Amino acid sequence: MIPSLAPCFSGTFIRFKDGLALPGEHASAVSGRDLLETDVIERLMVRFAEVYPGGDRRALVSMWAQWHFGALIIPTTAAIVFLGRDLPVELDQVSIALHEGGQTAAIIVPDDGASLPPRGTDRFTRLFARHVxxxxxxxxxxxxxxPRLLWSNAADIFEWTLQQAAVDDRANPGALAEGQTLLQSKSDGGGQPNPMFGLVKYLPQDGQTIRRRKVCCLRYLLPGIECCGGICPTPPKMWLSQKGPVMTTVRTS
Structure with a gap:
């Protein structure tokens, strides 16, 4: 855990304290920019496929992305919302510590960042425009x-993080509002289509309000991994027959 970010990681967020790290905390790492190299990311996917032998290729990529976005988005968003930290999380600034199976274990940032302006905007540009x-x-x-499937993974994790942070009195209302705007606006600040718009919704069902993705992450196509439950927009018929009524689920990976 990065010491200056420690106040972020209590309660729900304690299990994400090691998602960000400083240089020297991990014995080896891959440069973030190397993830854009065809051979590097292919080797990681081959390693990851060994964790889920026989798994659907699309589902493997989707699940790998969920691991990565969980390590990246949750602690970075917590640092922005709770501490007003501007972290250098651009893909070409970071390194990636890996689990044995090729999944992201931590995002290694060059330093612990700086303070955001008290009324700053574009708090999340580094995170989404320059990494995700x-x-x-x-x-x-x-x-x-x-791309919509992968952005849906990112939006799911980001929306969950904002949801959890919103019940904490330490959260900056302006940062929370800016985050919600990223999820609810049809276009970004430059007038381009917003890839996260509408990808997580709250819908009425059987007298309840349920949280649901718009695009299935395909994780049920991996051996040993069940469907996400109520958050899945298209749960397999087999799951429905075994599990009964769809219930609300909040998932982070």
Missing amino acids: GPLVRHLAGQFGVS
């Missing part, structure tokens, strides 16, 4: 996975 966006484009292009 380039990585989504490369994964989609190399592996033929839908």
